[in-house]
Amino acid sequence: MSPFMAMLRRELRLALRGGGDVLILVLFFMIVGAIVPFAVGPDQTLLASIAPGIIWIATFLAMLLGLERLFRPDHEDGSLILLRQAELPLSAVIAAKLIVHWLVSAVPLLLASPILALLLAIDVPAFGRTLVSLALGTPALAAFSAIGAAVTVPIRHGGLIAPILIAPLSVPVLIFGVSAITSPQSGAATLFLAALSVMAVALTPFVAAFAIGSAED
Amino acid sequence: MSNDTTSRQSWWQRIAHPGQFVAWTTPLLMPLAILTAVLFVVGLWFAFFNSPEDYQMGDTVRIMYVHVPNAWLSQFVYAVITVSALGTLVWRHPLADVSMKAAVPLGALFTALALFTGALWGRPTWGTFWEWDGRMTSTLVLLFIYLGIIALWRAFDDQLRAARVVAVFTLVGAINIPIIKFSVDWWSTLHQPASVFVPGGPRMPLSIQIPLFLMFFAFTFLFLVLHLKAMHTEIKRRRVMTLQRKLAQRATP
């Protein structure tokens, strides 16, 4: 088994061992989405018109919630130092972590989104576009989360700072993500979203590895 | 840092020594401060007494004389921080992180002022303090990035380590800012087919250009003076921290 595959398996096993994490994330996503109607009122047409925004905000917040898991445990038990000295370059380690992070924190949200769509009165074609936009946009969110987590690993209470750092970076994801669902130019927005994700995912392993490396030495 | 070629050091290496840097740039401070003050006095005189009202904006054009320089500085300071971040990471220049740390709060202040004056200009012109238009929104996001950098820096205990990590984040921000700007512009034209007045548009009369340029240079020099002074303070603060650490070490055994 190649080192990269071994890393993937290790991460996946660690992430799924505490299966509660995934469940809590999905629960949080659902609750954020479901609490909005109480705040804005039960008007079906209004809800349907802001539903893409609500779903994206819920996704964004849920993914912020899970970012601590990326590097914090490895930093605390010292395995991050071991991983830095491994044969596999740190950027490849982070790429594996990023893939697993996306699998365990974005895919469950995608699977749970039909229920939220039902509650928020989204019609079927719009829901199809919502799924596409979430699938294309969440890799970029995961990548930004990884950068935020990597930059704040050395800080003891970094969990509070990372969201502040990530939110401004995520503005384009939210813009193109919601536009891909609702706007008349949804085709262009979808392409921009995909481009953003490709770029973020391609660069993040190197940036995050560099951040971790420069914090340690 | 090579000490073997002391005779033919470049100025680049010579100012790498913090004490040397302070000694070299201290004589610059006073003339620069005076120049800034003169520019401000002349610029303000032109802005209030020697410039006409704009045919389109009326007297509110006078807000532009403080708004445009601040808006320019909000981006210029980020460029300064980005270059300093490169200096920290690539060349490991010892003054780069001092420069970065001194510039970030100034950048945040100028960005906040750009938003403040922009809002006060927007109220009479657009009829609202806040408009979700491309410029203002991306400036707001820039302010958030500045504040994030400050928060990140304050969270670290070890300053040298903080400098490198902040530098990485600053570079990530620098890559992202054009993308944010593009997306926000795209988004705002999508929602309201913009017919916003563009300051500094095709052709401004000379009587408006003169105070604008004067204030532009006044604010830029203000930043340079404050940045230099803050760098000196930061260098001294580091020496204070080193001395305190030495004292503590001597006290413990």
Place this chain on the structure above:
Amino acid sequence: MIDLGPHAVFIIWAYIGVLISVFDVIAWTLFDARATARQLATLEACNPRQRRPETAA
């Protein structure tokens, strides 16, 4: 003073806000510089005193 037209309030407040902030940041920079310089001076003054009893002992 010249006539600033119907929107004088906004113009004056814009300038007042900028002036206050600029003065504050200048004052803070000078205060910080003084305080740090004083701290450095006291530390450097007490540093050799601290060393002497050590070498004597």
